[in-house]
Amino acid sequence: MMKKAFPVYDICSLADHQHSDLLISRFAPYLQKHQNLSLPHKHTFYHVVFFTKGSGKHSIDFKYFPVEPHQIYFMSPGQVHRWSFEGPVDGYIINFSAEFFQSFLLRPDYLESLPFFTGNVDDEVINISADKQLQVTALFEQLIAESHGPGHMAMDMIRALMLQLFILVARHGVYSSQNTTPNYNYTLLQSFKKLTDKNFATLRLPKDYAALLYITPNHLNALCNDMLGIPAGEVIRNRVILEAKRLLVNLDLNITEIASKLNFADNSYFTKFFKKYTGLTPEDFRKNPIAQ
Incomplete structure (x- = not known):
């Protein structure tokens, strides 16, 4: 089951x-x-x-x-x-x-x-x-x-x-995105975010998303840098890390199962990835997620 x-x-x-x-x-x-x-x-x-x-x-x-x-x-x-x-x-x-x-x-x-x-x-x-x-x-x-x-x-x-x-x-409200008018760039960025929500476990490269959006990888990176202040690759990584955190607070799943759900080749690769971008091992985050 x-x-x-x-x-x-x-x-x-x-x-x-x-x-x-x-x-x-x-x-x-x-x-x-x-x-x-x-x-x-x-x-x-x-x-x-x-x-x-x-x-x-x-x-x-x-x-x-x-x-x-x-x-x-x-x-x-x-x-x-x-x-x-x-x-x-x-x-x-x-x-x-x-x-x-x-x-x-x-x-x-x-x-x-x-x-x-x-x-x-x-x-x-x-x-x-x-x-x-x-x-x-x-x-x-x-x-x-x-x-x-x-x-x-x-x-x-x-x-x-x-x-x-x-x-x-x-x-x-005062919002981090000052321009909430659905112009072309805003709509394109929202489309990119929706695609990362659906595909973050299997598509990890900006070029994959650029192809789905019918734009070049350079265009996608410029869009993210201009509107978010970070490159497209970081947007994708942040979404993977967020899902990892969401799964880690569920103690019914072990680290190997979480790595598999996120499509990492093995437990070790997932642990290195998570520590590189959060400063913590998955086990350390799991012990005290409230402090993060």
Whole structure:
């Protein structure tokens, strides 16, 4: 029997009722019900949390952030996440599938055009300024009310409120990519990132991705250097290292199995690769991933 690579949750497994596309809740009762989510895990859905009180820390793909009131964070499917709270925490949570949100839009890629859903962890955690806190809180309260009432066209109202929330926060945030307009270079870079997400285990060279994008390797490198400040090869390596970290926190998998999943020829080659780019052996990272 093949071992699961990682604890993965869908919306049904976290909801009282079997709605596969949407869960909206106040955060405190959700946290009480799902205390196991303090351990590293993945979601198959989009995940939004707005804290109104609390402290501690949370991580997205091994980058840690302090929990603060009026902080909102966004996660895309597949990212690894964990919480470590100190004292009472409250706020709001929305879990939703891409299909739920996109079902009334003509643009199926709309979510990916939002700067906090592009997979860049630095853009996914936003502290809402005092002048917008009441507006954001009011939208979450409306979402809670619509999700608990049998109102006419409630699901469409929820979608409209979510869209309003996302646009409000997208306007409000300061993002690492200053130009989020989907121009040619931005779209090309997003296509490259999507391809690395799908193929990082088997395609390791920039020329492989350049061929899939119908551009030259020099063009791809120039694009990554201009927009990310790193060459294309480093983008690919970073994606391999991220997946290695995601797998290493699952103690059910041994190092040999992880090396195999990542398509390394043997355990030794994987260990050398991981240590070269992180400064740690896989075993050292596994002992204390929180410190990294």
